[in-house]
Ligand SMILES: Cc1ncc(COP(=O)(O)OP(=O)(O)O)c(N)n1
Ligand SMILES: Cc1nc(C(=O)O)sc1CCOP(=O)(O)O
């Protein structure tokens with residue numbers, strides 16, 4: 645059975661080499677996986693395709709060594725070419741996350757097949773109308789945000805007028821109710837946000853810096869995961 649059928653986006657770590665304050669990225673991925681993160685996305689806007697493939701390979705090994713290849717999903721941000729090239733080399737990659745201006749989800753689905761996970765960032769403007777009416781037939785979940793403005797992605801949440809829109813917990817609760825598919829929320833999310841975020845009813849949270857920049861990434865990962873679990877009793 646593919647990971648797609650039991651996709652768990654409750655604790656979703658997004659990371660690339662530019663997010664680790666100069667530290668090697670693979671041990672931090674290992675910390676996140678051992679800390680209980682359920683989904684991993686390799687995202688880099690700076691490294692070459694070859695380096696992305698190599699990092700994806702290392703990440704898949706970390707997941708395999710933890711005995712979690714059947715439960716922890718490994719995705720790549722934006723790069724359909726990297727997913728295809730990695731698979732060609734025999735690397736287990738479970739899918740892709742794309743945004744509104746990236747490769748269309750239909751193309752991702754066509755090339756990756758039905759066993760793969762395709763995640764899509766929700767539109768920023770007219771978000772609620774979009775969530776209600778979007779064609780979700782090819783996608784597994786919506787990524788939405790930001791909860792707070794964030795240095796990791798200064799352009800996230802840009803509205804048509806160029807202003808950043810952050811989402812209140814009430815907005816997120818509304819989103820969770822309206823969406824026909826699972827929703828994961830990120831953007832500036834820190835440990836202190838997790839209880840309220842969990843109570844909105846969304847399916848998960850995603851973070852970069854809360855783990856990748858932590859002094860002790862494994863401890864921080866475990867705290868995020870445990871706090872989420874303790875505030876989502878019905879979903880456990
Ligand atoms: C889980 C998740 N949600 C949203 C995003 C943002 O994707 P996108 O809008 O394509 O922006 P970039 O990440 O490509 O800068 C994401 N990566 N993951
Ligand atoms: C990759 C990404 N997408 C976002 C969105 O709002 O769509 S925010 C973001 C980066 C989140 O990084 P951090 O946890 O360090 O704030």
Ligand SMILES: [Mg+2]
Pocket residue numbers: 721722741742743746
């Ligand atoms: Mg993108």
